[in-house]
Amino acid sequence: MNRSIRRVRANIQMTFMIPVIVLTLLIFAAIFAPLLAPHPPTKTSLPNRLLPPFFMEGGKTNYFLGTDLLGRDILSRVLYGARVSLSVSVLVILITSSLGTILGIISGYLGGRTDTVLMRVTDISLAFPGILIALLLAVVLGPSFKTVVLAISILGWAPYARLIRGEVLKIREEAFIAQARIIGSSSLRIMMRHIFPNVINPLIVIATMNVGLVILMESALSYLGAGIPPPTPSWGGMVSDGRNLIDRAWWISFFPGLAIGLVVLSGNFLGDWIRDKLDPRLRQL
Amino acid sequence: MNKIILQVENLRTSFFTRQGEVKAVDGVSFYVCEGETFGIVGESGCGKSVTGLSILRLLPEPAGRIVGGKIVLNGTNLLELTQKEMRAYRGKMISMILQDPMSSLNPVYPIGDQIAEAVRLHQKLSDEKVEQEVIQALRLLKIPSPEMLLRTYPFQLSGGMRQRVVGAIAMSCHPRLLIADEPTTALDATIQAQYIALFKEVQKTTHVAIIFITHDFGVVANICHRVGVMYAGKIVETASTKELFNNPKHPYTTALINSVPRLDRKDARLYSIEGQPPSMLDLPPGCRFFPRCPSALKICGEKEPPEVKLSDGHSVFCWQAK
Numbered sequence: 198m199n200r201s202i203r204r205v206r207a208n209i210q211m212t213f214m215i216p217v218i219v220l221t222l223l224i225f226a227a228i229f230a231p232l233l234a235p236h237p238p239t240k241t242s243l244p245n246r247l248l249p250p251f252f253m254e255g256g257k258t259n260y261f262l263g264t265d266l267l268g269r270d271i272l273s274r275v276l277y278g279a280r281v282s283l284s285v286s287v288l289v290i291l292i293t294s295s296l297g298t299i300l301g302i303i304s305g306y307l308g309g310r311t312d313t314v315l316m317r318v319t320d321i322s323l324a325f326p327g328i329l330i331a332l333l334l335a336v337v338l339g340p341s342f343k344t345v346v347l348a349i350s351i352l353g354w355a356p357y358a359r360l361i362r363g364e365v366l367k368i369r370e371e372a373f374i375a376q377a378r379i380i381g382s383s384s385l386r387i388m389m390r391h392i393f394p395n396v397i398n399p400l401i402v403i404a405t406m407n408v409g410l411v412i413l414m415e416s417a418l419s420y421l422g423a424g425i426p427p428p429t430p431s432w433g434g435m436v437s438d439g440r441n442l443i444d445r446a447w448w449i450s451f452f453p454g455l456a457i458g459l460v461v462l463s464g465n466f467l468g469d470w471i472r473d474k475l476d477p478r479l480r481q482l
Numbered sequence: 483m484n485k486i487i488l489q490v491e492n493l494r495t496s497f498f499t500r501q502g503e504v505k506a507v508d509g510v511s512f513y514v515c516e517g518e519t520f521g522i523v524g525e526s527g528c529g530k531s532v533t534g535l536s537i538l539r540l541l542p543e544p545a546g547r548i549v550g551g552k553i554v555l556n557g558t559n560l561l562e563l564t565q566k567e568m569r570a571y572r573g574k575m576i577s578m579i580l581q582d583p584m585s586s587l588n589p590v591y592p593i594g595d596q597i598a599e600a601v602r603l604h605q606k607l608s609d610e611k612v613e614q615e616v617i618q619a620l621r622l623l624k625i626p627s628p629e630m631l632l633r634t635y636p637f638q639l640s641g642g643m644r645q646r647v648v649g650a651i652a653m654s655c656h657p658r659l660l661i662a663d664e665p666t667t668a669l670d671a672t673i674q675a676q677y678i679a680l681f682k683e684v685q686k687t688t689h690v691a692i693i694f695i696t697h698d699f700g701v702v703a704n705i706c707h708r709v710g711v712m713y714a715g716k717i718v719e720t721a722s723t724k725e726l727f728n729n730p731k732h733p734y735t736t737a738l739i740n741s742v743p744r745l746d747r748k749d750a751r752l753y754s755i756e757g758q759p760p761s762m763l764d765l766p767p768g769c770r771f772f773p774r775c776p777s778a779l780k781i782c783g784e785k786e787p788p789e790v791k792l793s794d795g796h797s798v799f800c801w802q803a804k
Contacts, residue, residue: 309544372585378540379580380573380651381602390599394590 213470216463223460227279234273235259239428242268247446265438274430275452281431283460285345286411292350294404297357298396301387304358305365311374316362322355328417335423345424349414353407360403364396398472405468410459432457484515487658487691488537492561493551495529495536498544504762506532506546508715514659517685519692521706521723523699523738525759529715530695534661538576539568556658574604577652578661579645582668587636593647594632600654619654622687623647623679639668642673646680653684678705683714698740703727708795710716711735714759714770721796731790731798769801777802 226233236242246268251258262271304315331348338344368374369392377391416433418424425431432453439449495507507529508575514520523529535541536548553560555575560568580586587596597616601607607615613632620628623630623646637643645665662681666674669704682705685692698781702709702723709726710717711734719732730736740753756772760766766773775782784802790803 355627372582373588374579375540375580376586376648377588378572379538379578380655381569381571381601381603383569391588395588 212466216466216470219459219463220467223279223283223456226276227283230273230276230280234270234276235261236270236273238269238273238277238430240269244268247442249446250448262452263446263448265330265435265446266442271435271448271452275432275456278430278432278435278453279456281342281425281429282412282415282433282457285342285349285415285425285459286408288346289353289411290404290407292346293407294357294400296350297354298361298393298400300354301358301361302365302392302396306369306384306388306392312362315358316338319355319358319362322352323359325352327352327414328421331414331418332421332423335418340423340426342425345415345418348378348418349411353411355404357400357403360399361396364399365392368392368395386458401468403470405464408464409457410461412457428459484517486513487516487556488514488693489552489554491552491554492535493533493553495532495534495541495546496549497546498586502755502763505715505765506762507531507536509551510710510712510715510717511551512710512717512720514691514693516658516691517689518708519694519706521694521702521709521710522712522717523694523696523702524712525697527759527762528712530712531663533712534578534663534693534695537659537661538578539563539583540571540572570604573600573657574655575657576659576661577657578663579648579652579665581664584641584644584668589636592633592635593639597651597654598646600651604655615654616650619650620647622653622684623650624683625650634667638652642669642677644667649680649684653688653690656688657690657793658728659691661692661693661695664697666694666696666701667698674701675704699739711738714765715762716799717800718771719796720799721792721798725794725796729796731792731796732771732800733775733777733802733804737776769799 230238242264245257245260245264246266248257248260248264248268249255250263250271252262253263260270260272264270265274300315300319304312304319327349330351331345334344334348334351338347355389374387374391377387382391412433414433415424415431416436419427419431419434420437424434427434435453436450436457439446439451443450491511493507493510494505497506499502510529510533512520512522512565522533524530532541532546535546537553537555537560539548541547548561551561555571560571563571567624571726587593591599594613594616597619598612599629601612601615601619605615616632617628620631625631625643625646631639636647639647645668649665666677669677678701681692684690692705694701696702705725708720708722710720711732713716713734719726719730719735721729721731726735727739730739734755737753737755741755743752755774759771760773766783768781768785769775769787770776772778781799787799787801789797791797792803
């Protein structure tokens, strides 16, 4: 018994420490990219094109992770790319999760006509191909950082709204909601104080899962020319840059892909940890 | 007699479903005095919980609606208040305890916060004052070492303790009327007896009027001063508890009392009432108990029985009552 409790605690520490270290390093890299990067991220150098990473034959230590088709340093671009990719995903997730949560709670708690209207709008948003909207926006507004955030957010709230509404439908039948009404709480108060804290768990889970989706969406947009305009490096854009060369120069796609993987995995671990922390039953362990 | 705190007159509550209007409460009248416990007894689905929710105006809208009658609390007809005015009454003037203590508390907040919320909703007090009120409410419900319990979460407490905390929330703003909807049903027998004894004490100290909704005649005998027996949306008989047990007039009341198992009699079989309560969508024309009544007359199936007033506030709706 004692041992298993200790093991649980050790697991909680692990799932907390690893993602925190990884994310801290990446955020650090993003902030201090100009100091850390050995080359300017957009500087081309044709004599040094398609260099492999230093540990392979023909690699050079000053191009640590190799270079791409135009001879740009992969390491520098990954460091700079963290700025774009992390800020896009943080912004998008903040926007979509707040919007989705607010609409989901209103829809689920008030029910009736409000629910019908909001859920039909959600259905339409879910059915609409996101790439199409994004391309449309890019054409109208011109590709930029803002356009990317707006384009991914404009439909991204719908899965949150759907999921949160489902949770709220379950929670609003609980006796403690009736109890809150009995002591004289208003609907707004019930939604904010009694329903919201009870949907945080699923919210965190899908928000962290979404980190990967957002980064991939951003890369898809970059690939179609509607993303962050080149030459600004973004991880997604770098992965798609290297796609045609994957058999000859795998490192072009691999290292930014590795960075995406690390962020997604860290997000999931951190989400798990936060969920455990929020559950009062596990808090006592 | 004490001052009447709540007077319900000819209350009618209906649910509008696809199959038609369900008259869940159909012309119910009763009153409760200060410091008195009025019991509402009946089978599942007879409308006793809906009566309680109607008083608080917390019916599941838009399906459930109060379609007629008056609910007068301390001189104010609650049915004429706006939603906002009504909110100020809930918790402050009228409170309610629900059946299920396991889910009546929000799992994410410590119990101290949950009681404090009720206090803060109705009074503007400093933090220390609020904490005093919270501790006082916990003391009232005889919760041991309340200061220690403020930071505990609902899941750390036993069912009986949780139901006491729910009671403390209900009593935290010193309401004049408490509606208890089967508060002991989910508790086991020993805890049940404790809880009822506790409520008697709470009533003695606070003089609160209680409407006790239950299907358990044993509980009725223990706590209620007066009782209304409900059947298919109507109160068929009202009397003091003693009078009701000694001298039941309505055949339904008699049948209910006879179907309680007793240790002092050696009956071969426990009495049970034949048949089912009528469908609330399709009520019989005469007395609602007519199809199941062992002593029905011809007129019972044709016309609704009038109210017959007997001595000492004993009243009954039956053609045969004298």
